[in-house]
Amino acid sequence: MMRPGCFGPLVSALLLVSLESAAQAPAPAPADETPRVTTSDTALLRGTSEDPLGAVLAPVTLPDGATALYGFVGAPEIGVGFRQGISGFELEARARLQWFQLSASLELAVRRKVLEQGILSLAPTLGLGVVLNSGATYMDDRNYSGVLFRVSPGLVAGWRVADTVSVLGLLDVPVDIGLSNGQSRRIQALGGGGVEVYLGSNLSALAAGQLGVESFQERSGESHTRLGYSVRLGLGVRLF
Known part of the structure; x- marks a missing residue:
């Protein structure tokens, strides 16, 4: 028969093992701690309205319900826009x-x-509008x-090279047809690319450049062709 005094060492050993197990167990996270968003979490948001990248030109189309405002400076144009x-x-x-022309x-x-295949997406664009040209010649002596x-057909291709970077x-090919003067025309064909980067707080920045040709005429029989180009630095914000 085991004596009562034999239980002392056994109880002490069990208590020591319990204390060591409790010390090695990870501490529970505070109840009010905000879960961290990992890279994999961001990847799951791609193509949804909660994906933060893109406001100026990226993504090639905004997800359903997403809204953005943007502005840009450059040569020969500056501008603002709204996307939905x-x-x-x-x-x-x-x-x-x-x-350059004050138009x-x-x-x-x-x-x-x-088209959307892997990291590549493609979207054609068609715009309609009106141009009001002052005819200033201080920087363009052929202006009228x-x-x-x-009418502005175009194409945007996007490569999502990282969670916060899109290459474009x-x-x-904007085509301007005279309304006040039925003989005036202006056609541009510009190709190029750029990169849009997510900065945080729903802000994205764009740097882009294009090069091509510009053909125009003020009256029938007087057409001119010259180098066309566009350089832009833009900043946009996602509203929803």
Whole structure:
């Protein structure tokens, strides 16, 4: 028969093991601690209205319900715009000032994503608007005044190279047709690219450049062709 005094060492050993197990167990997180968002969590948000990257040109179309405001400075244009994702399409309103010619344009555009394969997405754009040209020649000696109707087909390609970075390919072919002077024309074909980076707090920054040709005429039989280009630095914010 085991004596009562034999239980002392056994109880002490069990208490020691329990204390060591409690010391090695991880401490529970405070109840009010905010869960951290990991890279994998951000990747799961891609293509949804909660994905924060993109406000100026990226993504190629905004997700349904997403809204963005942007502005940019550059040469030869500065401008502002509003973007809204609706049922697989994107609607955009934009106002621009061509400060080399002192001409202003107002446009409404629609964009539709036609390809999404891995990190690559592609969307054609079509814009309609009006151009009011002052005819100033202080920086463009071939400029002419008038009111013109603008049709702006284009294409935007996007490569999502990181959770906070999108590389863009750009093609724009704005065509201006004279309203006040039926013989005036202006056509540009510009191609290039850029990069848009998420800065935090729903802000995204854009740097982009395009190069191409510009053909124009003020009256029939007097056409001119020259180098066309566009450089932009933009900042946009996601509102929803």
